[in-house]
Amino acid sequence: RKEVEQDPGPFNVPEGATVAFNCTYSNSASQSFFWYRQDCRKEPKLLMSVYSSGNEDGRFTAQLNRASQYISLLIRDSKLSDSATYLCANMEYGNKLVFGAGTILRVKS
Amino acid sequence: DAGVTQSPTHLIKTRGQQVTLRCSPKSGHDTVSWYQQALGQGPQFIFQYYEEEERQRGNFPDRFSGHQFPNYSSELNVNALLLGDSALYLCASSAGTPTGELFFGEGSRLTVL
Numbered sequence: 001r002k003e004v005e006q007d008p009g010p011f012n013v014p015e016g017a018t019v020a021f022n023c024t025y026s027n028s029a030s031q032s033f034f035w036y037r038q039d040c041r042k043e044p045k046l047l048m049s050v051y052s053s054g055n056e057d058g059r060f061t062a063q064l065n066r067a068s069q070y071i072s073l074l075i076r077d078s079k080l081s082d083s084a085t086y087l088c089a090n091m092e093y094g095n096k097l098v099f100g101a102g103t104i105l106r107v108k109s
Numbered sequence: 110d111a112g113v114t115q116s117p118t119h120l121i122k123t124r125g126q127q128v129t130l131r132c133s134p135k136s137g138h139d140t141v142s143w144y145q146q147a148l149g150q151g152p153q154f155i156f157q158y159y160e161e162e163e164r165q166r167g168n169f170p171d172r173f174s175g176h177q178f179p180n181y182s183s184e185l186n187v188n189a190l191l192l193g194d195s196a197l198y199l200c201a202s203s204a205g206t207p208t209g210e211l212f213f214g215e216g217s218r219l220t221v222l
Contacts, residue, residue, distance in 0.1 A: 041197075041218070042215065042216075043199055043213040043214060043215050043216050044152065044199070044213055045213070046210065046211075049210075087152075094157065094164065094165050095140060095157065095203045095211060096142070096154050096157065096165055096167075097142075097144075097152070097201075097211060098154070099151030099153070101149070101151045102149075102150075
């Protein structure tokens with residue numbers, strides 16, 4: 001079993017739609033979780049950190065469920081510019097990030 | 110304030126050759142980590158350097174080695190290149206605390222022919 005698993009993509013959604021991604025992790029000792037956005041052939045950029053039950057930033061909401069060992073990312077009112085690959089990661093002690101394979105989102109007009 | 114810078118941005122090598130990639134961390138950061146991202150995959154942790162020593166290592170063969178200099182910059186060396194080493198190599202820096210945020214450079218895209 002992979003340490004971090006994500007929904008297989010791609011997700012093709014119309015503008016304005018709400019889309020949710022799930023990510024499961026196997027290391028129950030993990031304390032910190034992150035969602036990164038990665039544009040084609042670019043570096044990952046931090047989208048949201050998830051340290052407790054969850055947090056919200058504008059159209060983006062991330063939630064953590066420790067009992068079931070998964071985190072989710074909800075994007076409301078999708079924009080064309082949201083098209084990207086979304087990477088889920090958990091941080092192990094010593095700043096080591098363990099990433100999932102990523103989920104591709106395509107928002108279409 | 111310059112972020113994490115990497116060089117070269119793109120390079121092409123042939124099997125069996127050796128490659129050196131370079132990274133300068135974000136100002137104020139003393140820890141450098143290297144990741145390999147193959148096409149269609151998430152980044153995979155290679156190793157991490159702190160105080161000029163390898164602090165952690167992922168599941169990569171000894172062909173992958175590194176170095177950190179007194180100014181905190183770092184190099185990643187890969188010997189005896191294989192076709193499967195073709196990937197985006199990402200450098201990330203942090204401030205050295207156990208849960209500090211990582212900042213990624215734009216990466217070095219290596220193609221092995």
